Amino acid sequence: MRGALRLPWWLHTLHAKLMLSLVLLISLVAGSSAFMLLERAQARRLMEVEERANRIADLFGQSLAQPLWNVDREAIVRQIKALAPNPEVVRFTVTATRYGVLADASNAPQPPPPETIVRLRPIGFTPQGDAPREQIGEVRVVLTKAVTERNFAVARTAVLATLALMLAVLYIATFLLIRHLVRGPIGRQEDMVDRMASGDLDARCMVESSDELGRLATRVNVMAERLGDSTASLRESERKFRSIIENSLEGIFVLDRFHLALTNQL
Template identity: 20%
Template sequence: MNKSISRNLTLSLIIVVTLVSVTPIFISYIRSSREAMRELEARASEYATSIANMLSHPLWNMDKSAINQIGNFYFSYADIEKIKISDDLGEVYLDLKKGRDEPLIVKTSEVYHGGTLVGRLQISLSEEKVREINKRILFAGLLTIFIIVLSMVIMTGFLLRRFLKNPLNALSAIVDSYSSGNSGPAAYDMPFVEFKPFVTVLKDMRNRIDLQMEQLQKSHNELERRVEERTKELAESEEKFKILTEKSLVGVYLIQDNIFQYVNAKAAEIIGYSVDEITGKMSVKDIVFDEDVHILEENFRRRFSGEVDSVNYEIRLKRKSGRIIYSELFGSRMDFRGRPSIIGTFIDITERKKAEETLREKARLEDERRNLLEKERMLMELHDGLGGITTNISLLAELASNSSRTEEMKKLIETIAALSKEGHSEVRTFMQGLDSKGTDWHTLGAELRKQGISMLEPHGIAFDMALSLENAEEQPGSLIYINLFRIFKEAITNIIKHSEAKTVNVALGLAPDKLTLAIKDNGMGEKRGKGRGISNMKVRAEEIGGDLNVTFKNGTTVCLEVPMPLKYPDRAVN
C-alpha cells in the first residue's frame, strides 16, 4: 500500500483526539462508579440501623412472629438480596436469600436492648443498580467519543483537501514541468508563497544536472580511451606472464571449477603429464592422493568463503606413473574472467621430506640415548642412597645382636625401623621418577604433600601446601621429579633439625614461563645452624637448569625457580 500524507495525518489526529477524549470520560466514569458504590453502602448502613432498632424489643422478648414479620417486610425491598437475624447465642431466627449469584454489599449490625446485646443482624444489597449506572455512563462516553471522532474526520478531510492536496497537486505539476526538460514557471508566478524557494532550488538543480551531464559525457569518453589502453597493456602483461611461467623453476597453475585452466611446463613435469593432457581437462582431485583430498577441499573452502585470501600447505600428489610424491602448495583466490579461481605455485618436496624423516629418526634415537643415560644416573643415585641406608641397617643389626641390654636393643631396632622407612621412601621416589610417563604435575604435588605430612607431623609441626598448576599439560621428566623431590626432602629435614618451627607452608606453581617451589617456616631464621643441606639443594637445582635462593627473615624461605619449558644442562643427563 502506498503511503498517504493525508491518511497518516487524519489517523494521527483521530488517535490524539480519541486519547484526549477518553481521559476525562474515563475519570468521570470512575468517579460516578465510586459515588454510586458509596451511596449503596450508605443505604445498606441505613437499612441495618433501622432494622436493628425495630428488632430490639422482639429479640429481647424472643417474639419470633414479630421478628419474621419485620424481616419479611424488609426482604421485600428490591435492592435487599439477603437478610439474616440471630440471637446473642447464635441461634438463627430468620435467614432469607433471593438466590441470585452476583456481587453483594454486606453489612452486619449488633442489636441491643437497654445496653444488652440481644442479637445480630446481617443484610446484603445487590450491586446491580450500580452496574446499570456504570453502563449508562460508559455508553454516553463512547457515544461522545464517536461523535467527536466523526466530526474530526469530516473536518480533517475538508481541510486537508483545501490546504494540502491542492497545493501538492500544483507542486507536482511544477516538478513534472522541470523533469520533462521545460524551464518551468517563474518564482513570481507561483500560486503559493511557500513554493518560491522550492522553485528556485529546482532551477539551480536543473542547471547543476545539465553541467554534470556534460562532465559525465567527457568522463565517458576518457574512460573509453583508458579501457582501450588498458586492454593493450593487459595483452602485453599476459604475454609477459606466459614467458615468465614457462621458464619458471616451480609449477604454476590456475584452477577454476576444480579444473586446471592453465599449468606451466614445470607443473606438468612434476606430476608426469603433458600440458595438453592437463589444461582444461583434468580435475585437481585427479592428481591428489586419496587420503589427502579432504585437505585440498578444506583449503578451497577457506579461500572461496573469504576466511583467508591465500594458504600455504603440504599435500601428497599422484604422478601419472602412480608414484606418490610430497608437494608444497601456495595458492590465492582471484577472479578470472569474472568468476572465482585459484592461482598459485607448487614444488616437489619429496627429497626434503625424506631428509626431515631421517633427522627425526636421529632425534628419536638421541632422545632414547639421553633417557637411558638419565635413568642410569638415577639408578646410581638410588644405589648410593640405599647403599648408605643398608650399610647403617647392617651395622645397627650387628650391634643389636651383640647387645645384651633390652633398652639399648630397643633403641637400635627403632633406628633400624626409621632407616627402613627412609629406604622405602627412597625406592618409592625413584620408582615414580623412572615411571615419568605415568606421572603428572598433580601426582607430583600429591607425593610432595604426603612426604611433608609424614615427616613433620611426628614432630608436631603443622604443614600446609598450595598448588597452582596453569600449564600442567607437559609431564615432568624423571630428572626433575627426582631432584625436586630431593630438594623438598632436604629442606624439610633442615627445618626438623634446626628451625624449631611450628608451621611450614609450601607452594608449588607451574606457569608457562617458569616452575616455582617455595618452602617457608616460622622458625629461628638466621640463627639456625649451618650444614651441607643448602649447598646440596643448590647443586640439585643447577642440575635441572634452575636457581635456588635461601632467605632468613621471619623464619627461613627456600625458593626454587626453573625456567619453562625445561631445558636441562648437558651434565644433567651425561
C-alpha cells in the first residue's frame, strides 16, 4: 500500500516490537517519576538554604547587639568571619545607625539576584535602666543558591546514571527472557508449519507450555492431523477413481460446462 507506514527492518519481528514497547513504557514511567522526585528534592534543598539564611540572620541580630552598641569592630568582625568560610556565604554586612558600615566580609563576587538569598535583620539594644529599646543598626546576610544547585546537579547526574544502568540491566534480562519464553517457541512453531507447508504432514509442533503458545501449538497439531486425514482420503478417492478408469471396458470422456454449452449451440 502506497500510503502505509513502513517500519524499520529491525521492527519486523514480534520480539523487537515487544522490547521497544517495554523500553518506551519503562523509560516514560521511570523518567517522569525521577524528574518529579528530583524537582521536589531540589525545591527542598533550596528551602533548607533559605532557612539557614533566616537562622544566621536571626543569630547575628541577637549576638551583635552588644558589640554594635560598644562599636567594637573587632568583636563584630570575629563573629561574622566565624561563618564566612561557609561556601554558601556571599557577604555579611553590619551597619550601625550612626556610623555606617562597621564590618563587611565576603567570599566571592555577588551572583545575580535570582541566585542569591538576602536577609536583613535589625539589631536592637536595650540599655540598662528604664531606657527604651532602640535600633542601633542592621545586619545583611547574602547566601548563594549556586553551591546547592551545583551539588544537586552532581547528585542528579548520579541518579540518572544509576537509572540508565538499571534500565540497561532490565532490558538485557527482559530481552533474554522474552527470547527464551516467546521467540524460541514461536521460531520452532514456524519451522514446523514450514515443514507442513512443504508436504511433511507428519511434522508436529512441540507443546512446551500450557499458555497461549502451547495452546496454539496444540491447535496447529490438530490442524495437521485433520489435513493428513483429508489428504489420505483424497488419495484413496484418487486411487479408486484411477482404478475405475483403468479397468473400464467402455470409453469415458469428461465434459465440462464450456464444452456442454458449445455442444448445445451446435
